[in-house]
Amino acid sequence: MSPRQTEWGAYVQIAEALRRRIASGDLEAGSPLPSEAVLCREFAVVRNTVRRALSALEEEGLIETLPGKGRVVRGEAPTRYEYDRIAADLRNQIERGELAPGDALPSEAVLVERYQVARGTARQALAAIEAAGLIETRHGKGRYVSRRP
Structure with a gap:
């Protein structure tokens, strides 16, 4: 089922797919994430849905936004309580x-x-x-x- 076919939580599925890519090493530490436009096409969703997924990953500390570089995979896992x-x-x-x-x-x-x-x-x-x-x-x-x- 594509994220577009779900009523709620398409961003959750997108975030999970990106988490798997990070965990598997397909997206390595320091590497840029695909652009919002690319992710919109890949998952067949609107930009706000992609932004919500990326925001969730940023809150978890898996990615960060760097001026002039865009969103990249963080180099080390953040300390969590x-x-x-x-x-x-x-x-x-x-x-x-x-x-x-x-x-x-x-x-x-x-x-x-x-x-x-x-x-x-x-x-x-x-x-x-x-x-x-x-x-x-x-x-x-x-x-x-x-x-x-």
């Missing part, structure tokens, strides 16, 4: 549809066990994805995936 790793994992589950709108998220206790972290770390991860608007807290009931706009 544990809560960032957990938040990224939950965000990916939501974006891939593994956690659908209205689904309950795992509790803090479950995240503590699953990721072997302190409760405060699990709480920070949940706060980060809640701040991004991906989840909402229902007091007394837990946290749930937000409805997509």
